[in-house]
Amino acid sequence: MSEGVVRRSRRAGGERRAYVLDHAIAVVAERGLAATRYADVAEASGIAVSTLQGYFGSREDMLIEAFERATVVVVDAMNELASQCDGSWQQLVAMVDQGLSTPAPTWRMLMEFWTAAVHDAELQEHAAALAKQYREPYVKAVQLGTERGAFSPRFEVQVIVESLVSSIVGLLYPVVLGHFAPQVNAYREIVLAQLAFALRVSSEHVSDSPSGNSNVER
Amino acid sequence: MSEGVVRRSRRAGGERRAYVLDHAIAVVAERGLAATRYADVAEASGIAVSTLQGYFGSREDMLIEAFERATVVVVDAMNELASQCDGSWQQLVAMVDQGLSTPAPTWRMLMEFWTAAVHDAELQEHAAALAKQYREPYVKAVQLGTERGAFSPRFEVQVIVESLVSSIVGLLYPVVLGHFAPQVNAYREIVLAQLAFALRVSSEHVSDSPSGNSNVER
Amino acid sequence: MSEGVVRRSRRAGGERRAYVLDHAIAVVAERGLAATRYADVAEASGIAVSTLQGYFGSREDMLIEAFERATVVVVDAMNELASQCDGSWQQLVAMVDQGLSTPAPTWRMLMEFWTAAVHDAELQEHAAALAKQYREPYVKAVQLGTERGAFSPRFEVQVIVESLVSSIVGLLYPVVLGHFAPQVNAYREIVLAQLAFALRVSSEHVSDSPSGNSNVER
Amino acid sequence: MSEGVVRRSRRAGGERRAYVLDHAIAVVAERGLAATRYADVAEASGIAVSTLQGYFGSREDMLIEAFERATVVVVDAMNELASQCDGSWQQLVAMVDQGLSTPAPTWRMLMEFWTAAVHDAELQEHAAALAKQYREPYVKAVQLGTERGAFSPRFEVQVIVESLVSSIVGLLYPVVLGHFAPQVNAYREIVLAQLAFALRVSSEHVSDSPSGNSNVER
């Protein structure tokens, strides 16, 4: 009753809202963010354009919400691993493995939004928030492991984590553009070696990773 | 998919053509590829919209040509380093340094085109060609160094180079989105350590890099 | 052109109907007729859009009914004065005073509907009916006064009344547009002088109006 | 060269511009201002919608310019009469005659814009400017006549002029709504009588108007 004229409830739609967003995510991954029109999402979801308008208020808001939904998955998965945080080398390895196995559609979605964020202040804030959330579990794991004596970092924690994340995200373009995709296993070894070097992992804490001790054996 | 029937001479414009392209590159870096209109390039270059169309035929062709011009610069710089190829660790360090010091506008340009390439077959070909050209000097340097006994690679050359390039390109989003930009020096150490590990650099060949021998001294 | 097939009961809503109409009138005066949407009336009245449609059937019918309600007020007030009709100069003065003191919101309402009526046959009928009803008390007063010997009209009654009403309505735009609003008193004198001239008011019937005799004294 | 992107030359179109505006004026008089779409003016003038956009920048600007063009005619005609200003009663009579013979399409145009102006600040400014320009010749004529001894005004000049203009504009709705249109001659007499009263016209200056001296003879 007496809602402002232009103001639509940001939560209209209920279940259909989530349904629509999943389709929006797929469309963005397929066509690119800039090329994603209401008509595309409407066609993909079978819901009228004006209904989408009613749900989200504007195209941009719809896309931002699709972005949020898409990234929540990534962050949640990371937090799940972090919840069992014990600061061990194995945990970090698991986190890296998860990052390296990010599916191509997720990479495409992230790529679209990061690229758009460069020219859009609101998206940039979202991107910054995502970056922080994504890195937090890494930071915690490194800090805990350091306190427990498993790691003797050569650099600031932030730098180590950033370099690790960059190495993971560095896979984005090879993956989405179809270059060199299959050799992820070898890439994994190198990334872990880089991490082990930066953390100066104590040898007694390294067990499962062939590359993990490879930098010690030398 | 190019080469439309009515395609104008691809060389119309002469000197002004290059002049326009440089402005087009700047506009794309500033506004994003999708948001770059004829009117923007016309305003930036001071040349009428219909003249631009006379030069390039269509907006898409103009942007593709701008992309070509922009990437040529990157590849040329890399080839210059490669021309004095001696397969030494120092050379690789110089190449990495050059990659890590890629200016933000260049990153933005590359980001725009890689992102667009995901949804455009023609751009994808260009991207693949660029990837190959960019990696070639690295491959040569590693191969030559290996032949000369400076390196004893733990992995296939291609994997090593790819991981190196990924680590460099992984800086793209932190740089263009303004996260964590300043600590490039520490990042450099880590990247070089990773490379030294992968190449198993002989200690007698390492001289100028503090990080270069840091992975040996252990 | 009204009375569509599916027309809902024109009396749905009961008391709330009148309540809504008053809000509709206010909204039209505020925003203009063309800019008045269901959503505006819904917001102003606190009643859902679809309920309004249940009451009135369509936006146009709602606005027409609001117009009817708004004009009834004007006509009723005029009839009240006319009910004590004694054909005296004083009565005409009172009617003129009432016309000149029409509040701005009423002028705005009338203006909106008259303007709309120019392009809408149904509204035009309403406007014609209103015009007739509004002028009737004037006509009666003039006729009665003439019969009783108070006036010796120089022109047809209809012409005199029309000129009088035009002089009153001529204030509409100065009032609603905010030009020259305050000097209504002087304007009143001039209008009354014009009327006295047209009616050739007998001097013995003129008493209370300073302007009434001012045209005699000369 | 290098015009701002959204900025179009407000003077594009040349002759066609005036041609379009005349059609726009006709459409507004026919359909009403709020109901006048680009498509209507395009159809009436035979010029594409996007061309109109190019000329005027926006629908609102097109309508405002049409308004200006329509009112210039009225003001110019008034100024022409005023240019031979001699402060005589005959001149004022001529000005009133011109006002009373305003053609219905002009009244419709004015009505549309005045009504719209009530809810639009920019139009309101235009309306205020028009009001001032339109009244100026009347003011000058009255002042000159007063100085020359032809008039001995009973009220402030501004009040007299306003009441005169109001009486003229009071004809608007009867004319555009088709009420009582034909009896303009009788109406003219009454208006002139009102004016003669307000100005206390010296009898020796009155010649052509039967109503002019009729208010003296009583």
Add this chain to the structure above:
DNA sequence: AATGAATGAGCGTTCATTCAT
């Protein structure tokens, strides 16, 4: 060769209306 003028295709958005509850 270079440009201004004209235009059509396409998109986001508004809003009255229909439908189901």
Add this chain to the structure above:
DNA sequence: AATGAATGAACGCTCATTCAT
């Protein structure tokens, strides 16, 4: 009876492109 949800029609506007000079 009252309402929220869904939707199609319509409009203003942007922009790449075509045409004539």
